[in-house]
Amino acid sequence: MPNPVTAIPPAPAAEVAAHYARRLARETDCADVYAAFAQADHATGDPGFVLLDVRGPALYATGHVPGALNLPRGKMTPRRMAEWPAGTVFVVYCAGPHCNGADKAALHLAGLGLPVKVMIGGITGWVDEGFGLAEG
Template sequence: MTTDAAHYFATKLAHETDASDVYAAQKADEDFILVDVRGDEAWRQGRITGAIHIPYAQIAQRAATEISPGTPVVVYCWSPGCNAGAKGAFEFARLGYSVKEMIGGYEYWVREGQPTENDEGPLPRVFDPQVMVVHDKS
């Protein structure tokens, strides 16, 4: 049974990441492309700084022309209640990309106070004590 659990979690971690790890990877200039797989309205409302936009239904048609096939990809959608990230990850995997899904999606990225933007520029950063330790600055 222990071997089954170890295999399950190793496989799970090989295919998913979270907002904190993606932000750390961005700051470390790791080589990957962050892809927002939500629709156009969601993208315009707000997105992760540094992400590109390919809605999951368009990945099969657009991926090869916009992302070099050997480049690792991380996808995200709205939240833990949205499966567009899994749909996007499946499409990239089907095309042969090394891909991970960012669990928690845009919601947890925002709740952790990571950088976001919209068409007008950067959005305010808010740190939610329900999902992270917030240190008192006083």
């Protein structure tokens, strides 16, 4: 007898694998970003990507992910983004699941031809994971 979980059978394993591989190509999470910074090149502090807080400067100043730069979407001009070497991976985040600012920023950066991922959960997810915030 089917139940709410089994009434619709799962997709074939290859289809599920392809779906999640595509999803992970577009997003990361707070724990992975934290781990990347913890494993960053000790000489340069470079985690292999640029973390962008896309909220406004006032919210950024009250608390942000350590290592993040404040760059709201309206400031992501081709000229500004050209300050980073070609191929730089950008990871964007906003306030949290209730905010689509990171999605809009990712769409904008992708439209500029730049590699980008969204840090799902945003600042809310970061705090929920128990990770500290930087101020200023």
